[in-house]
Amino acid sequence: MASPLLRVQGLAKSFGGLAAVQDVSLDLPEGRLAALIGPNGAGKTTLFALVSGFLRPDAGSVAFAGADITGQPPHLNARRGMTRTFQIVQPFASQTVRENIAVGAHLHCADRREALARAEAVAQRVGLAAQLHKPAGELTVAGRKRLELARALATRPRLLLLDEVLAGLNPQEVAEMLPVVREIAAGGVGVLMIEHVMQAVMHLAQHVWVLAQGRMIASGTPEEVTRDPRVIEAYLGHGTARRLAQGAVR
Numbered sequence: 001m002a003s004p005l006l007r008v009q010g011l012a013k014s015f016g017g018l019a020a021v022q023d024v025s026l027d028l029p030e031g032r033l034a035a036l037i038g039p040n041g042a043g044k045t046t047l048f049a050l051v052s053g054f055l056r057p058d059a060g061s062v063a064f065a066g067a068d069i070t071g072q073p074p075h076l077n078a079r080r081g082m083t084r085t086f087q088i089v090q091p092f093a094s095q096t097v098r099e100n101i102a103v104g105a106h107l108h109c110a111d112r113r114e115a116l117a118r119a120e121a122v123a124q125r126v127g128l129a130a131q132l133h134k135p136a137g138e139l140t141v142a143g144r145k146r147l148e149l150a151r152a153l154a155t156r157p158r159l160l161l162l163d164e165v166l167a168g169l170n171p172q173e174v175a176e177m178l179p180v181v182r183e184i185a186a187g188g189v190g191v192l193m194i195e196h197v198m199q200a201v202m203h204l205a206q207h208v209w210v211l212a213q214g215r216m217i218a219s220g221t222p223e224e225v226t227r228d229p230r231v232i233e234a235y236l237g238h239g240t241a242r243r244l245a246q247g248a249v250r
């Protein structure tokens with residue numbers, strides 16, 4: 001059987017006495033769109049940092065496309081095809097949208113003109129084509145989120161780790177972003193998204209992992225995990241779980 005795009009086995013990380021991630025394992029097949037959910041402080045961002053190489057694990061391993069990349073620095077992982085976005089979006093505010101996206105394209109392309117041309121193609125995919133000439137600092141919150149996606153996409157990833165790309169967006173902006181993320185996955189890019197917006201998780205994710213207090217407490221389809229008593233207890237609460245079951249997801 002082919003190895004999964006991402007294989008995490010027994011990953012652990014403590015900060016002082018706090019076990020932020022404990023014995024976490026998951027397999028993400030190529031081209032799959034999956035979500036990582038859980039309460040604040042559950043260890044989701046720490047897990048992303050361990051997978052992408054921003055932090056070294058105390059124990060466990062990370063394999064990407066069959067190669068052991070445990071503890072490898074982020075820039076090497078990006079070269080292999082794994083790119084992450086950040087919760088707090090920090091574009092180069094005085095540079096144009098086009099130049100910001102080109103930064104991502106430069107990972108595999110030294111030529112400036114080619115990087116700028118690639119930036120245009122990526123801007124189309126995320127709905128930023130009309131804003132290419134704007135300084136990034138003038139974008140709305142929703143525009144910045146699209147820019148963060150575009151910069152990551154410009155690196156030509158096989159796996160995108162999206163850290164709350166929908167946070168801070170209003171319901172209409174969320175609804176407009178869903179097809180953008182879905183199209184990225186449909187184009188063959190594996191996506192693992194940390195997300196609190198359950199509307200997005202229910203509509204997008206083919207698989208969901210749930211972390212609580214550093215441990216993986218559930219894994220399954222969105223429908224399976226949202227009716228799991230452990231997930232309702234640790235994260236959703238009964239009201240939200242009921243609304244999700246009825247299809248009223250916000």
Ligand SMILES: Nc1ncnc2c1ncn2[C@@H]1O[C@H](COP(=O)(O)OP(=O)(O)OP(=O)(O)O)[C@@H](O)[C@H]1O
Nearest residue numbers: 015018019020038039040041042043044045046047
């Ligand atoms: N660099 C650090 N030093 C010390 N403690 C940390 C550090 N990073 C995270 N933590 C702690 O580890 C735990 C897990 O944090 P993490 O940010 O991974 O959770 P999260 O699930 O991403 O939360 P949120 O949904 O609020 O972003 C928290 O208790 C946090 O305070």
